[in-house]
Amino acid sequence: MGIIEKIKEIEAEMARTQKNKATEYHLGQLKAKIAKLRTQLLEPPKGSSGAGEGFEVTKYGHGRVALIGFPSVGKSTLLTLLTGTHSEAASYEFTTLTCIPGIIHYNGTKIQLLDLPGIIEGASEGKGRGRQVIAVSKSSDIVLMVLDASKSEGHRQILTKELEAVGLRLNKRPPQIYFKRKKTGGISFNSTGPLTHVDEKLCYQILHEYKIHNAELLFREDATVDDLIDVIEGNRKYMKCIYVYNKIDVIGIDDVDKLARQPNSVVISCNLKLNLDRLLAKMWEAMGLVRVYTKPQGQQPDFSDPVVLSADRGGCSVEDFCNHIHRSLVKEVKYVLVWGMSARHYPQHCGLSHVLQDEDVVQIVKKKEKEGEGKGRFKSHSNDPARISDRVKKAPLKN
Ligand SMILES: Nc1nc2c(ncn2[C@@H]2O[C@H](COP(=O)(O)OP(=O)(O)OP(=O)(O)O)[C@@H](O)[C@H]2O)c(=O)[nH]1
Ligand SMILES: [K+]
Numbered sequence: 001m002g003i004i005e006k007i008k009e010i011e012a013e014m015a016r017t018q019k020n021k022a023t024e025y026h027l028g029q030l031k032a033k034i035a036k037l038r039t040q041l042l043e044p045p046k047g048s049s050g051a052g053e054g055f056e057v058t059k060y061g062h063g064r065v066a067l068i069g070f071p072s073v074g075k076s077t078l079l080t081l082l083t084g085t086h087s088e089a090a091s092y093e094f095t096t097l098t099c100i101p102g103i104i105h106y107n108g109t110k111i112q113l114l115d116l117p118g119i120i121e122g123a124s125e126g127k128g129r130g131r132q133v134i135a136v137s138k139s140s141d142i143v144l145m146v147l148d149a150s151k152s153e154g155h156r157q158i159l160t161k162e163l164e165a166v167g168l169r170l171n172k173r174p175p176q177i178y179f180k181r182k183k184t185g186g187i188s189f190n191s192t193g194p195l196t197h198v199d200e201k202l203c204y205q206i207l208h209e210y211k212i213h214n215a216e217l218l219f220r221e222d223a224t225v226d227d228l229i230d231v232i233e234g235n236r237k238y239m240k241c242i243y244v245y246n247k248i249d250v251i252g253i254d255d256v257d258k259l260a261r262q263p264n265s266v267v268i269s270c271n272l273k274l275n276l277d278r279l280l281a282k283m284w285e286a287m288g289l290v291r292v293y294t295k296p297q298g299q300q301p302d303f304s305d306p307v308v309l310s311a312d313r314g315g316c317s318v319e320d321f322c323n324h325i326h327r328s329l330v331k332e333v334k335y336v337l338v339w340g341m342s343a344r345h346y347p348q349h350c351g352l353s354h355v356l357q358d359e360d361v362v363q364i365v366k367k368k369e370k371e372g373e374g375k376g377r378f379k380s381h382s383n384d385p386a387r388i389s390d391r392v393k394k395a396p397l398k399n
């Protein structure tokens, strides 16, 4: 029996099983069995890259956004509108057969937008080009789930299920469960508060299913079995997703209003070029990019060419900023001067651990430059980087 058949069989068994206290342990075990099979399903066949032919697109720019959706919802029309790169659009399904990249220029940054073939129910099990499409979406920073506003709301649930089946978690944060495998000592089970979804026995059974007999497990929130399985599997990808309802030109204003009020949603019309600005603004916000302008000593900052950082990819500290410019720069830095949202006063002296915010201006003061630059400008105690970072840590945060 193939993996997919095995999954189907267990799903059928779960559907047959009544949900109650007595079956809780058994259902938990079945969930873990499915999770293990799905992970097997994700392992690329030996000798392949996993992404699939025609889908390998080189990463470009400061971030990557994937367009995911059913066929003919308007993904290609949207790519063409936002990037100027032409992607064939037509009224028949599966017009797009490969991955087509375009670039959005926004707020001085470049964001790679990927048009993809439509996916359908069963995509996670390989229907259509589902596996390749999902592999590409996993490689992106956020997902735009494009939906046809005139079609069933069920499409959003179906797609979410397909993406969840391959380990993507949309608009969720990782469960607050500490889990560490050990060599010996059995299983230590703890929680910081009451647990209403799982108990010790259930967790033991799940761990047993994974043949884990020595581990430390600490629940820091009232998590579920699914959360525990996610933590044990350890291969989940937590991503922001914006639900983009296209074709609002063909539905009534009341329905538009309802869709627009849902969380993480934007309503647009490609045909009428309606609300595309709002979509871009939402996308920008979800990406959480941090632009940092470098200011050479005695000169104006270079506003045309920011260093672009991201908390999700690499971090936003002064150290990350330095590493972006040059790998060996960190060793030469004495401290930096910061202007902008992250600074309490202008300029603020900051150490490597200081976290920068969007549109901050940074001037690097190198160790060997200290004589010329610092002379007479700062009181002697302010010049000591250890003391500076100490004061930053202790200081109360101001708006
Ligand atoms: N009414 C209306 N039609 C639209 C809108 N945007 C796109 N369409 C039409 O929807 C059809 C499908 O558009 P595509 O861009 O090819 O859709 P797709 O999602 O890329 O489709 P596949 O590549 O086949 O998955 C085309 O006939 C478009 O003209 C819109 O805002 N309103
Ligand atoms: K189409």
Ligand SMILES: [Mg+2]
Binding pocket: 075, 076, 077, 088, 089, 095, 096, 115, 116, 117, 118
């Ligand atoms: Mg298309």
